[in-house]
Amino acid sequence: MRKPNAAPFIHCEDTVNTLYSDILVSLLPLVIISIVQNGLRVLFISTLSMLAGWLAQCAGNFVKGRGFSAGLQPAITGLILALLCPVTVPWWLPALGSVFSVVIIDVVMNEFYENLFSPPVIGWLFMLSIAPGKMDTYPMVGFFNSFPIFKSEFSFATSQSIAQSLQLKIKPQFDMVQILTGRVPGGMGTTCIIVMAAVMVFLFYRRAVAWQVTMSMIFAAAVIAVIFNRTGSGALYSILCEISASSYMFAAIFIAGNVTLSPKTSIGRVIYGVVIAVIVMSLRYKGITEYAVIFSHIVANWISVLCDQVALLILTGKAKSLKGHAGRENYGRLLS
């Protein structure tokens, strides 16, 4: 606890806790819509994954002598990972992914080099690597499906996702209303564009995500989708397909929009978003689907500081050195 002994003597309402709780709250509508579509299995998988991530962070903190506690961030990682998976994945997979990403990134790597990779990206990559067949096999979508809650393996009717159709150069079998309302195969919480747009506006208003990144990602992808239309349909249909495919819009909001990893300047954030969009779309045109979003994020995380350097060069006309990340730190120590 700190009582300010120098100006300013007031503080805005926002704290790290409110920031993360905003993100958590904004993920809940996606969970609810997914429960409506897929049944209570979604709730079970999401809760388990959140809990696993949080407990992994608590254990990590405990081992480091910081007590058995953690903030909301690992729980958010767990929930994001759960929502990225099809509802039919083994229930333990998102939980395992979230434990892996929290332990590797938050507990181990952050001790040496902070803010290098986004935990959800690493968890997503991990899940795709250990269970590729489970991660890209999608069930038919409808309302009030009731998949078994606790079973790991079960049979279900599969359906081709938008990304898979586009990869095979086939026009996706869904109309615009289905795409907008999320009644398309995909990650269990990453398909409903309307709900995602609503929570996106909320998060922009609360400044919980870097809106410049999210908007430039969506806008750049839309421009590319119009110029290089793969759907054989109208421009709007092409845009909707590209931003809904492989959880692109969800990643633009909840992963790329993460303020911690994105650049710190507005122009840097726009560059960052455009870079991600260009990499994703280029890889998609080369036939890579699920991994495109992950790979682009990994590259973008590496060049986050570079984006800021370019931004400062644009703004001031002078190249400025921003050696690496400033790192997470309690800067109050500087004053003691």
Place this chain on the structure above:
Amino acid sequence: MFIFARKGVKFYQKVNINTEIKNSARPEFARIPLAALGDDEMYLKVGPNELISKYQLIAQSNKKGLYVYSPFDGEFISTELLRIPGIGKVPCGVVKTSESPQIERPFKEQLPEYDFDSLIEMVRKSAVIDEVDGVRLFKKLEDLKNREVQAVIAYGVDDQPFTAASTAVLLNFANEVAAGLNLVAHALGCEQKYLCIKKNYRNAKLFTDNLQGIQIVNVKGKYPSTPAVKGFCERVNGVMIGVQALRAIYQAAAYGLPQVSVVVTVWGEGIAEPGNIEVPFGTPIKTLLEQCQAFGTIERVIAGGIMTGKTAALDSPLYVSQTALTPLVKTREYKTVSCIGCGRCGSVCPVGLNPYYIMGAVKQEDFARVSQLGAASCIGCGCCSYICPSCQPVTEIMKYCRKKAYDYKKEIAYNA
């Protein structure tokens, strides 16, 4: 006409203070700051136990010609070294005050005319201090000798929470401010005259109608407004002077009175009757709090605005740049966590700095980089600390960085 402060922070505070200006209660003892400049020294013009009258010269400096006048009738006792928030330890003249008669002074339309040099001399002798930056106004005017000035800008913006002194001065003494502004503009040979006010004040219309020939500039947008106003000042090649200093110039020209008081807003959580009070210099803060019916256990008193001010002791005397006094009954505690790298500090900085990277550089003791990233231009506005979700003391660290950047620049210049 308006200018827009695009970057900074927004406070959601309703301005519901009474803008009437009351006279301050008379303290039994006042401690009048005898602040000198640089290597200058103050010499007393009165001795112990000497009876003095209001507006009497009590001290004068030997080199730069600074004058200090008594704001009270009474008996000069001795001098004491006291800490004045924002200035540091300053010798103060202790005066046992006695009742002064109230003299009504009607507004004078006709004022003597001044040229540039006589204006500087008049302002120096009248000990006028600009409340915006606490600088002796004659120093500011002397600096204009090397510059072609085309506009005079009166700064009447209250942009921090719990401040309304400038607005109160404008509402009550618009004619005097306008007369002061016209006088300065005439002496400097400027055609253009502006008055910067904050939009939104419900009474703005009342004083904007009074100011013939002066253009009103509405300062919209966020806190702080000073960078935007300074930008405007540069565009019109002007000089910015606070409204209280302009009123003091009018009083000096009209009645030959030196500046011995400042209008202060006393407002905050622990105040039952917030208000604007005309306070003679040297009045202890305690007197003002009692007058405004402070209640509860006041934990801290902030002098000079809650965003940029300093904590003050209850017996500290009030001085000119402290146009706001904000008692806090309970200072909120903030849970400081590690910086999460959200970049909000950079997004609100009104001068376009990026504290995140600057703090990273200072942590690595790379002062060349601290300087290269522009830390020297930090104005200490407090926005970065206000907005930081990790509750880091960003402004304090940035002030430290600013000092380091200055030191680094000096060292480079010295080595060159």
